[in-house]
Amino acid sequence: MRKRSTDLAIETSGLVKTFGDNRAVDGLDLSVPAGTVYGVLGPNGAGKTTAVRMLATLLRPDGGEARVFGHDVVREADTVRGLVSLTGQYASVDEDMTGMENLILLGRLLGHAKPAARDRAAQLLEAFGLTEAADRQVKNYSGGMRRRIDIAASILNTPELLFLDEPTTGLDPRSRSQVWDIVRIVVAHGTTVLLTTQYLDEADRLAGRIAVIDHGRLIAEGTPGELKSSVGAGSVHVRLRDPAQRPEAERVLARELRAQVYLEADPVALTVRVNGEESDRAAAEQAARALSELAASGIVVDDFSLGQPSLDEVFLALTDRPATTEEAAA
Amino acid sequence: MSSTATETGTTFAPAADTLGAVLMPGARPPRPSAWSASVTFGWRAMLKIKHVPDQLFDVTAFPIMMTLMFTYLFGGALAGSTTEYLQFLLPGIMVMSVVQITMYTGVAVKTDIEKGVFDRFRTLPIWRPAPMVGYLLGDLFRYAMASVVILIVGLVLGFRPGGGPVGVLAGMALLVGFSFALSWVWTMFGLLLRSEKSVMGISMLVLFPLTFLSSVFVDPRTMPGWLEAFVNVNPITQLVDAVRALMAGTTATGEIAWVLASGAVFIVVFGTLTMRLYNRK
Numbered sequence: 001m002r003k004r005s006t007d008l009a010i011e012t013s014g015l016v017k018t019f020g021d022n023r024a025v026d027g028l029d030l031s032v033p034a035g036t037v038y039g040v041l042g043p044n045g046a047g048k049t050t051a052v053r054m055l056a057t058l059l060r061p062d063g064g065e066a067r068v069f070g071h072d073v074v075r076e077a078d079t080v081r082g083l084v085s086l087t088g089q090y091a092s093v094d095e096d097m098t099g100m101e102n103l104i105l106l107g108r109l110l111g112h113a114k115p116a117a118r119d120r121a122a123q124l125l126e127a128f129g130l131t132e133a134a135d136r137q138v139k140n141y142s143g144g145m146r147r148r149i150d151i152a153a154s155i156l157n158t159p160e161l162l163f164l165d166e167p168t169t170g171l172d173p174r175s176r177s178q179v180w181d182i183v184r185i186v187v188a189h190g191t192t193v194l195l196t197t198q199y200l201d202e203a204d205r206l207a208g209r210i211a212v213i214d215h216g217r218l219i220a221e222g223t224p225g226e227l228k229s230s231v232g233a234g235s236v237h238v239r240l241r242d243p244a245q246r247p248e249a250e251r252v253l254a255r256e257l258r259a260q261v262y263l264e265a266d267p268v269a270l271t272v273r274v275n276g277e278e279s280d281r282a283a284a285e286q287a288a289r290a291l292s293e294l295a296a297s298g299i300v301v302d303d304f305s306l307g308q309p310s311l312d313e314v315f316l317a318l319t320d321r322p323a324t325t326e327e328a329a330a
Numbered sequence: 331m332s333s334t335a336t337e338t339g340t341t342f343a344p345a346a347d348t349l350g351a352v353l354m355p356g357a358r359p360p361r362p363s364a365w366s367a368s369v370t371f372g373w374r375a376m377l378k379i380k381h382v383p384d385q386l387f388d389v390t391a392f393p394i395m396m397t398l399m400f401t402y403l404f405g406g407a408l409a410g411s412t413t414e415y416l417q418f419l420l421p422g423i424m425v426m427s428v429v430q431i432t433m434y435t436g437v438a439v440k441t442d443i444e445k446g447v448f449d450r451f452r453t454l455p456i457w458r459p460a461p462m463v464g465y466l467l468g469d470l471f472r473y474a475m476a477s478v479v480i481l482i483v484g485l486v487l488g489f490r491p492g493g494g495p496v497g498v499l500a501g502m503a504l505l506v507g508f509s510f511a512l513s514w515v516w517t518m519f520g521l522l523l524r525s526e527k528s529v530m531g532i533s534m535l536v537l538f539p540l541t542f543l544s545s546v547f548v549d550p551r552t553m554p555g556w557l558e559a560f561v562n563v564n565p566i567t568q569l570v571d572a573v574r575a576l577m578a579g580t581t582a583t584g585e586i587a588w589v590l591a592s593g594a595v596f597i598v599v600f601g602t603l604t605m606r607l608y609n610r611k
């Protein structure tokens with residue numbers, strides 16, 4: 001009954017939201033297939049939150065159309081609210097109340113009778129590892145626990161579509177991977193997840209498709225593989241012991257990796273963007289070969305790493321300029 | 331209640347089976363009724379009083395202070411004796427305190443909006459005014475509490491209402507009902523204004539003149555003509571006169587009708603504006 005894989009969970013065309021002169025969302029077209037994780041990637045101020053808020057019926061679009069499972073977010077807002085849940089960028093639970101009270105409150109508001117709401121709250125707390133913290137005020141939770149109670153609140157009635165707005169920003173690596181695991185389990189049970197993030201690796205790990213947005217516009221869309229191949233598989237960073245060997249190292253790397261070598265400000269460091277057409281594995285192999293060639297030429301390498309392309313590099317590749325953050329743009 | 335959170339998350343690993351079990355809840359229950367949703371929000375307001383009890387300070391200590399202060403400050407000069415003045419002042423000071431407390435409604439709305447819980451409420455498929463009605467239900471409790479506190483202080487000081495328990499209760503009910511209606515003005519400002527401070531500022535700007543320039547402290551007939559004219563059209567004067575009459579056991583049908591009518595207007599006008607802003611936001 002929850003199989004809708006052929007439908008679209010979200011469909012927008014020409015979606016616009018302006019704040020004064022600022023076109024926060026500027027003609028956005030999105031198609032999100034049901035039953036998948038869809039990543040929306042963009043720097044600060046790109047318009048991610050604004051777009052999500054329109055889709056979750058919190059903001060009224062100034063132009064264009066948006067449909068959630070075929071229902072218009074303005075005209076059929078009430079139907080849409082019955083299908084979606086939102087975990088906002090900032091905590092959307094009541095910090096003065098305990099975890100238990102928050103979940104009971106939502107359970108009651110979603111139509112559960114008192115005992116049922118209490119049972120469901122206890123079950124959710126258990127599943128999210130928060131039983132011990134059940135009777136503590138949320139303001140005393142750690143960042144990771146807060147995120148979990150927030151997500152628990154969002155899946156109380158197992159929505160058809162779950163919005164997660166930057167669910168891992170500010171979390172430590174362990175808490176991030178917990179959130180990732182939760183997302184995978186939720187989507188495996190048939191809920192469509194739209195996730196916004198500033199991290200390419202997060203979108204890469206979770207999402208079936210990714211939309212890259214900047215200044216409220218879609219600048220690229222595709223599977224993580226498609227996006228990465230347009231960007232390059234990543235960068236090889238090399239640090240030498242002897243700065244005098246850098247010209248020689250530059251020649252070797254350029255030959256082996258067939259790519260432009262950047263000389264860093266640090267006189268012993270070099271960076272090479274690995275060729276885009278190759279898969280990750282091939283890139284790693286190329287890098288390994290380059291490393292042994294460096295050794296064969298008698299160049300001493302102190303440090304070596306193969307990095308995923310960063311959001312900055314994605315933007316560089318897609319727009320020929322670095323990701324402008326809100327502050328930098330202003 | 332430890333101050334720093336012991337991180338239970340360090341041992342937590344999301345498990346596919348336990349999480350999977352909560353993701354298959356069976357049929358969703360039907361939506362709650364308008365009443366049930368509102369009462370649930372009212373329950374939340376009560377829980378917040380439990381967790382942040384300092385907010386009760388405004389409805390207990392402050393009214394006690396006002397009653398004592400004005401009784402002894404003006405009693406001798408205005409009515410010859412404090413006990414005599416108290417018979418006149420107490421219903422007035424009760425109105426003044428409760429009406430001034432209404433401004434915290436707007437502040438509470440604003441605080442929630444800034445915290446983001448509000449977004450969650452607004453994405454729920456429930457009767458739209460429920461969160462707002464919930465605040466006001468919680469406020470009813472605070473209004474009732476402030477009224478009772480003032481009544482007790484009054485009785486201790488020598489307030490002897492001629493209307494008896496029935497009259498006193500009727501007076502308090504009218505006051506609490508009117509304050510409920512008036513609160514919609516502040517929910518509107520809570521949604522409209524940019525910060526908690528400005529909500530507070532506007533509320534005070536309106537409430538102070540409205541409560542002081544009324545029949546709370548003295549009979550308007552003792553005032554200069556221009557002031558008397560203003561005081562007589564001030565809805566707070568009507569409310570004070572109605573409550574005073576009910577408590578004293580005299581008739582004030584005109585004033586009571588006027589209070590009920592203006593309360594209805596507040597709910598219709600500001601309730602509508604509040605809901606429009608709430609849906610728009």
Ligand SMILES: Nc1ncnc2c1ncn2[C@@H]1O[C@H](COP(=O)(O)OP(=O)(O)OP(=O)(O)O)[C@@H](O)[C@H]1O
Nearest residue numbers: 019022024042043044045046047048049050051326
């Ligand atoms: N309520 C508002 N009033 C005025 N401007 C706003 C409002 N909300 C957002 N903006 C502006 O709209 C633009 C997009 O903001 P938005 O919050 O959607 O970006 P974002 O991609 O979510 O950024 P972040 O990664 O920082 O969360 C920004 O320039 C922001 O300043």
Ligand SMILES: [Mg+2]
Nearest residue numbers: 048049050089
């Ligand atoms: Mg955002």
